[in-house]
Amino acid sequence: MTEQNKAIGRANSEYGKAISAAIKNFTSDRFKKDAIVTVTKVECAPDLRSAKVNLSVFVIGATFTQKEVFDGVVAASGAIRSFVARKVNKKVTPAFTYVLDGTEDRVQRIEETIKQIKK
Numbered sequence: 001m002t003e004q005n006k007a008i009g010r011a012n013s014e015y016g017k018a019i020s021a022a023i024k025n026f027t028s029d030r031f032k033k034d035a036i037v038t039v040t041k042v043e044c045a046p047d048l049r050s051a052k053v054n055l056s057v058f059v060i061g062a063t064f065t066q067k068e069v070f071d072g073v074v075a076a077s078g079a080i081r082s083f084v085a086r087k088v089n090k091k092v093t094p095a096f097t098y099v100l101d102g103t104e105d106r107v108q109r110i111e112e113t114i115k116q117i118k119k
Contacts, residue, residue, distance in 0.1 A: 008044050012051075014088045016042040019053055019096070022083040026076040027069075035059050035069040040101045044094055051094040054101040070100050 020039045027037065041054040055073060057066045073080075077096060085093040 004046065008046065008048070011044050011048055011088075011090070012042045015044065015051060015084060015094070016053075018084040018087040019080060021087065022080040023055075023073055023076075025083060026079045027072055031064065031069050031072050034061055034063045037069065037073060040103065048090065049092055049094055050097065052097050052099055054099050056101045056103055066100070070098070074098050 016039045019042065023037050023039070024032075031037075036058040038056045038058075039053060040056045042051055043054075044051040055070065057069045057073075059066050059069060077098065081093055081096060084096075
């Protein structure tokens with residue numbers, strides 16, 4: 001593994017932790033009780049000026065939809081980026097692009113298929 005790849009891997013990890021903490025701080029209080037938002041992956045560009053952030057959203061109950069919670073996180077993106085800039089000591093804080101991770105949906109469909117097969 002090259003030094004640049006190691007540096008990007010470290011940055012991905014640092015940004016993931018900081019973004020996760022920021023989401024807990026800056027998402028609306030109403031979402032905190034009814035949803036769990038997890039950073040599943042961060043992929044920084046080689047120049048560290050942009051990063052794709054995969055989020056997994058698990059909604060508890062029927063108060064909100066997954067999309068509403070995701071949109072709430074995206075709406076707080078400016079505050080999240082400022083928080084991350086203070087937490088992670090780098091020259092430049094990347095512009096984050098948020099992507100909804102569909103893992104939960106795929107897992108649910110697989111579990112339903114397995115249940116049907118067992119019947």
